[in-house]
Amino acid sequence: MESVIVAIDGPSGTGKSSTSKAVAAKLGLSYLDTGAQYRAITWWMISNGIDVQDAVAVADAAGKPVIVSGTDPARPTITVDGVDAAGPIRTEEVTSKVSAVSAVPEVRERITELQRSIAADAPLGIVVEGRDIGTTVLPDADLKIFLTASPEARAARRSGELKGADVVTTQQALIKRDAADSSRKTSPLAKADDAVEVDTTELTLEQVIECVVTLVEEKRATA
Numbered sequence: 001m002e003s004v005i006v007a008i009d010g011p012s013g014t015g016k017s018s019t020s021k022a023v024a025a026k027l028g029l030s031y032l033d034t035g036a037q038y039r040a041i042t043w044w045m046i047s048n049g050i051d052v053q054d055a056v057a058v059a060d061a062a063g064k065p066v067i068v069s070g071t072d073p074a075r076p077t078i079t080v081d082g083v084d085a086a087g088p089i090r091t092e093e094v095t096s097k098v099s100a101v102s103a104v105p106e107v108r109e110r111i112t113e114l115q116r117s118i119a120a121d122a123p124l125g126i127v128v129e130g131r132d133i134g135t136t137v138l139p140d141a142d143l144k145i146f147l148t149a150s151p152e153a154r155a156a157r158r159s160g161e162l163k164g165a166d167v168v169t170t171q172q173a174l175i176k177r178d179a180a181d182s183s184r185k186t187s188p189l190a191k192a193d194d195a196v197e198v199d200t201t202e203l204t205l206e207q208v209i210e211c212v213v214t215l216v217e218e219k220r221a222t223a
């Protein structure tokens with residue numbers, strides 16, 4: 001079977017990771033969480049005492065950490081300088097600082113190069129999820145999906161995940177991060193012109209997965 005590249009983008013909490021992992025597992029493809037890579041470099045900056053608001057300092061250090069992503073959808077991994085970073089990259093501190101780091105062009109250049117090389121090496125194809133995959137990282141992807149959902153639905157999903165988190169505070173944090181990611185100069189969060197938009201507000205996760213699997217199969221059938 002022909003290798004297939006699927007790009008899945010969208011704002012926070014729209015279901016990109018859950019959907020991408022499941023679609024990749026169902027179709028025997030690799031899986032790449034690009035948000036985890038931006039989180040990993042942010043964690044490294046914080047751990048090394050770099051002020052994330054200082055874009056010059058962040059740019060100077062952008063080439064230093066060695067970030068490695070494992071692309072098995074059943075067990076995605078991320079290490080920084082050989083250290084497992086899966087836990088530390090999900091802290092509130094990293095989440096609140098990642099948009100400042102990901103806006104720095106030198107960071108994006110470095111991570112984009114890494115993402116392209118991982119996608120090129122995937123033997124059977126890959127599902128890559130993020131914010132700028134369809135527009136910048138893999139503009140020739142075979143299929144581009146842009147997931148959306150109402151802020152209310154996204155906040156409810158996230159606060160269900162972060163046990164006890166207040167829905168209103170969670171919604172404000174999501175909106176703030178999306179605004180920063182959408183308004184940065186370099187490679188902002190955006191829907192590619194040729195992406196299929198799927199509004200997941202009223203869909204279960206299983207319905208979204210099924211929808212994307214069908215779109216991939218249709219694409220393969222016409223290739």
Ligand SMILES: Nc1ncnc2c1ncn2[C@@H]1O[C@H](COP(=O)(O)OP(=O)(O)OP(=O)(O)O)[C@@H](O)[C@H]1O
Pocket residue numbers: 010011012013014015016017018019035157158161200203204205206208
């Ligand atoms: N269609 C859906 N219906 C209900 N819950 C969902 C749906 N899709 C995803 N979820 C749940 O919402 C939460 C957020 O999903 P997920 O992490 O996949 O989103 P994301 O777009 O990757 O977010 P982020 O960009 O912030 O990493 C998870 O708990 C997931 O199980």
Ligand SMILES: Nc1ccn([C@@H]2O[C@H](COP(=O)(O)O)[C@@H](O)[C@H]2O)c(=O)n1
Pocket residue numbers: 012034035036038039098099100102129130131132133177181
């Ligand atoms: N292609 C991407 C992916 C992510 N980012 C930045 O990383 C942050 C964390 O992403 P999550 O998916 O793990 O929530 C996100 O808010 C962006 O700042 C990006 O810039 N490009």
